[in-house]
Amino acid sequence: SDITCVADYEALAKDYIDTPVYEYIAGGSGNEQSLRANIEAFQSVQLVNRLLVDCSAGTTATQLLGQSFRHPVLLAPVAYQKLVHPLGELETARAAEALDTCMVTSTLSSCTLEEIAQAHQGNRWFQLYFQVDRAHTLDLVRRAEAAGYSALMVTLDASIQASNRRAKRAGFQFPTAVRPENLQRYQPPQQVTLSTDQSVIFQGAMAEAPGWSDLEWLLANTSLPVLVKGVLHPNDAKQLAAMGVSGVVVSNHGGRALDGVPSAVHVLPQIRAALGKDVTVLADGGVRSGYDVFKLLALGADAVMVGRPLLYGLAVAGALGVAHILRMLRDELEVCMALTGCPTLQEIDRQCLWHSEQETNQHAHRD
Amino acid sequence: SDITCVADYEALAKDYIDTPVYEYIAGGSGNEQSLRANIEAFQSVQLVNRLLVDCSAGTTATQLLGQSFRHPVLLAPVAYQKLVHPLGELETARAAEALDTCMVTSTLSSCTLEEIAQAHQGNRWFQLYFQVDRAHTLDLVRRAEAAGYSALMVTLDASIQASNRRAKRAGFQFPTAVRPENLQRYQPPQQVTLSTDQSVIFQGAMAEAPGWSDLEWLLANTSLPVLVKGVLHPNDAKQLAAMGVSGVVVSNHGGRALDGVPSAVHVLPQIRAALGKDVTVLADGGVRSGYDVFKLLALGADAVMVGRPLLYGLAVAGALGVAHILRMLRDELEVCMALTGCPTLQEIDRQCLWHSEQETNQHAHRD
Amino acid sequence: SDITCVADYEALAKDYIDTPVYEYIAGGSGNEQSLRANIEAFQSVQLVNRLLVDCSAGTTATQLLGQSFRHPVLLAPVAYQKLVHPLGELETARAAEALDTCMVTSTLSSCTLEEIAQAHQGNRWFQLYFQVDRAHTLDLVRRAEAAGYSALMVTLDASIQASNRRAKRAGFQFPTAVRPENLQRYQPPQQVTLSTDQSVIFQGAMAEAPGWSDLEWLLANTSLPVLVKGVLHPNDAKQLAAMGVSGVVVSNHGGRALDGVPSAVHVLPQIRAALGKDVTVLADGGVRSGYDVFKLLALGADAVMVGRPLLYGLAVAGALGVAHILRMLRDELEVCMALTGCPTLQEIDRQCLWHSEQETNQHAHRD
Amino acid sequence: SDITCVADYEALAKDYIDTPVYEYIAGGSGNEQSLRANIEAFQSVQLVNRLLVDCSAGTTATQLLGQSFRHPVLLAPVAYQKLVHPLGELETARAAEALDTCMVTSTLSSCTLEEIAQAHQGNRWFQLYFQVDRAHTLDLVRRAEAAGYSALMVTLDASIQASNRRAKRAGFQFPTAVRPENLQRYQPPQQVTLSTDQSVIFQGAMAEAPGWSDLEWLLANTSLPVLVKGVLHPNDAKQLAAMGVSGVVVSNHGGRALDGVPSAVHVLPQIRAALGKDVTVLADGGVRSGYDVFKLLALGADAVMVGRPLLYGLAVAGALGVAHILRMLRDELEVCMALTGCPTLQEIDRQCLWHSEQETNQHAHRD
């Protein structure tokens, strides 16, 4: 009852999660410049209230990719949820079901995508990591289709695992019981031996990383709508849209991929401007309140995802914790909508923000 | 005798107020972005002193709504003052009387508006919250008129009570003895039952919130001048003025309504520009010194209100504390006027401020 | 030997000065916004080094008001120096003498101006506060002339003593032994009784404050060059120059007069632009190193004064401490000159600073 | 194994180095404004990731001055390395050899340049300080040529040793065993006696400082390519290039020369713009990760040097520590290249950075 907001779960979670695991989750890559930026960026955005607007018919309902959503907040793909709860993704799925929320299941989930689908009848999307072997990738896609996932979210910003210094310092190691269950049935790729001249990054990881042709192949081989996650550059956004991608997720992977990149708050306006109105744009990173959700919507997102908060809720109180977090985010979002005079999501735009001249410029330009 | 400024009362007040009550008063909504902004914004405004100006005929006297005021500092409407002093608003009223200061009585006062009027012969205004039942609203207006209140300040930024996390965490609950005394005689509105599809915010609170027609109705039903409190958007300000409202209060409710909105310091110039010279503009939020009062006047306010400081003075030393606070604010204001070469309030304008180019822009534009 | 810079004296001084006195000296007015700005402003200015410039004929010698100075650093007028050392201003004078430095004696010195003059044969200036009785003012001027002071620095930014909250909280009171020795021979002005309608500020202090005519009278009654101290507004600067004042001191009185005004760093460029090259411009406030001295010179000052540092040196080690501080400032200034390739003060200008576009604007405009 | 980045070595190094020595190394000149700026500046630069770029042929190989380098990270010239390890520069040289890295040997090395050359067959450059006696300077050059050093880096920003306050406070003194071994064979210059009128800075140190003619003489007397270290002003850069210098090092000497100058991050774009593409530009100061390396390359540097990090690695683990640091920098750089879609150094440019309008301006202008 002393839990009043998502931040309270974050604080409490430290008592429920082993320190090395907590550091692995909470930490970011490099110097954590992006991780900090994700949180701070929201403080630089200001709202304006409006008076006397009739909001009695207000609703947060919306359409994404032709699918109906009750709220514009989704559960981000988060790997290995058994790290914080013995039932892992199944509990999260139950919370999603209860709160009528779309859950995005990670390729690296610690329950199989089929198990998760059974626990959650509502909107469910599948997050896809390209596998080294195309056959494996295709099999994952077919399984997701079969299990009723209604969209693929292809994550492309993490070809290389940038080091999480906090986790390393805390001695984090994966418990053997927590595995990528979806991948157990596939033969692991053969280890390539590098000569001393060669780089583990360029000739190692990047040699197996997907390219534009892989994405084209994927688009040709599934009827599901495809979103690409990890987009920060307007040119990438435009090229993806031109290829036939249905949407993009403006994301820096919660500060866990390339450190030093800006947060969604800062690049969203440029991405939305580059794509126009017809492409679906999601955003994530540092969302900790309904105020933050509102700000991303106002800056151009159609919907928003939360990552770490779901783990904190899951760790503290299982499905109930995740549901509580979703509930608080939604209530706060509705307060923002009511007080800014936006009865529906369609009314939420840049006009709801207060900008000094200076910040206006900041959002407007890229060199 | 070691009390030298309002901040000293704030620090002392912690010893005089139970922690949960203190947190309820000191806290703001959401992440307290606006609460912090209210204090910090004043630091970004700079004054310029002027030399050798004759201020021997100086005075802080002014006219607001055709009424004479000795000082441009008013006591903001603050609900439930018995939370910090057994005599509540009556003590505040005595201080207002002693210091010849206008007190704005809240609809939610813990003494009746009639009792307060008796304790304070000077300028007194009534802050009105629209009641669900128009008859109740009208009765409040008639009672205020009868008790000699000379203006109505209609607060419109708080249709929904945004959660005060600090108060919740500290376990704050209203003591049964502290009640909205003005409303005891009215039947409480019937509880509406919501279906699970419906939102407590949109179909609950907002269904009962006032609209433009309610304000029109009010203007038609009272001869008192009406000010609207909680204005931050220039368009709202203009529309209100066009409807016949006599003045606006630029306020974010002390950071207690929609979190994330800018402070009066930042929006005042735009509001004043939108309204021109003839509409009365008050401002509040974070005023803690006569320097702050001066800055708001220079940015376009005709007068200024203080909220929490009156509660701190009241808690520490009753009427004497409130009077002392008013005295310090007034003395500091006079020092500012003397040293900036402004013998009267009319001389206080943007010319008294020092702006870097950058800040100038910041004040000039809204997107 | 562990003293390496002025800041070290400041830290040490706390052990040598009673806390209430220390707070009185270190503190500023109001919320200490200007006091903090004075220190922080220097961090926002950046220098650029230059390579291979011949500085072997370098010198800090300069001319001010037709008088020769070995260094462009002066000892600011600081009242009541016996607060920190039993011999007060006499020790400071001996340091000034030893380091060939100009000392500005305060009207409120705790030794007489005649005693001080005897201890210091070099350049000495007298800081004048207008007295309520013109005869007293004139007598002070005549005494300064007779004692060989070669300029008058009239301080005009302190008609009202703004409250020093830190001093008040610490219970600071003047020891009876520390008196304004220069004024002992004059009858104190009659106390004016104010009616309750009247303000101690406007009808009290400001009724006795000097006006433009008083300054005109002074200029007509002395042959000494007159500088005005406390100038921050370009229009005041221009009007003073037009009246025949020889120079101005850009100063916020060390953050002790009107709180909230900008620091010399920020207004100097505007003042210099308003006055052109022919009027002498000094600056003070927050100077704690030779780097700070260099920055003020580069922004347009002809010379610079230090206030609190002299008290810290005096408290810790008497004349020796003051001399050491002057020595360090001068050495650091010479290092700056050598490394920026400025063999003489004439070369020090805005070209020696590195500005981002943004800061350039900040210096360029006033609203 | 809990070492995950350069900062970890910095923290550990405090346990391996005597405090006075540590302070001497870690400290900067003056108020350490530049020292802090060096670290903070990198936080203000933001990268942008790019998706799906083929980096499987990626490499960090590059050419500088016609010489081949495997990585664009060099070991900066750092004097007296025996301060932190009994074998001093020899250990550093072994690490450079192992990691195929160019080491720049200081004139003030605590092993002779000949010894160092023997320990390191790869690319090696010699950092030259002009000696008071030209014959000594020439002898140093001849010895460097003879020992196979393939470039001279002439440091010109340190004609005067600005005081390192931290070192002074900690009582740092050179151990007698740590000497400038290269200079032992030369007669020390005669001490000049200064009159009391004269300045130890102008008539002392600066009288012996090199001028433009000395640099011309040097260029005429060596066939090695010459780089000048310590360049911050675009005009100096242009004049040096016009004289025939092959490259410049944009550096503020790690915040140890003139305090208050900007960091390489801030001036690099101007220097590169002044010089065009054909002059080699290196940069250093505050580089603590491969992310920092990448940012300097993107802002215009051809290669980057690290100073203090090598001392921390050397102190903690000798050659192994230095090698580990070089390895981490290189791996992080490769991660940045891969995730920004830059398979080679040629692709790294301003397009890889994300700039707000505001910061763009900041980089674009100098007054």
Ligand SMILES: Cc1cc2nc3c(=O)[nH]c(=O)nc-3n(C[C@H](O)[C@H](O)[C@H](O)COP(=O)(O)O)c2cc1C
């Ligand atoms: C522990 C953890 C695991 C994650 N696993 C995945 C994943 O498997 N796939 C993916 O696309 N993103 C993954 N993400 C990133 C999230 O989808 C999301 O972008 C990010 O968490 C949003 O930032 P937030 O945590 O501040 O809300 C993970 C994030 C965390 C913290």
Ligand SMILES: Cc1cc2nc3c(=O)[nH]c(=O)nc-3n(C[C@H](O)[C@H](O)[C@H](O)COP(=O)(O)O)c2cc1C
């Ligand atoms: C405890 C508390 C109760 C308040 N009650 C009311 C109220 O009943 N009606 C109203 O219009 N504003 C109310 N306010 C807002 C004040 O009128 C005012 O806008 C605000 O306190 C100004 O900010 P400050 O507290 O920083 O001075 C209240 C504020 C506080 C702190």
Ligand SMILES: Cc1cc2nc3c(=O)[nH]c(=O)nc-3n(C[C@H](O)[C@H](O)[C@H](O)COP(=O)(O)O)c2cc1C
């Ligand atoms: C304790 C104290 C006493 C002062 N007395 C005087 C004074 O009598 N006359 C005057 O013009 N300025 C006076 N000043 C202001 C100084 O002349 C000077 O403007 C200021 O100290 C400069 O700032 P700094 O202390 O940061 O160097 C005083 C300042 C201090 C700290």
Ligand SMILES: Cc1cc2nc3c(=O)[nH]c(=O)nc-3n(C[C@H](O)[C@H](O)[C@H](O)COP(=O)(O)O)c2cc1C
């Ligand atoms: C202890 C120490 C000694 C140095 N000695 C020299 C030197 O002898 N010659 C030189 O040109 N630079 C010298 N430098 C400066 C470095 O070459 C380099 O510019 C600087 O250390 C880069 O900043 P960083 O330490 O933040 O990486 C020295 C720096 C340090 C910290």
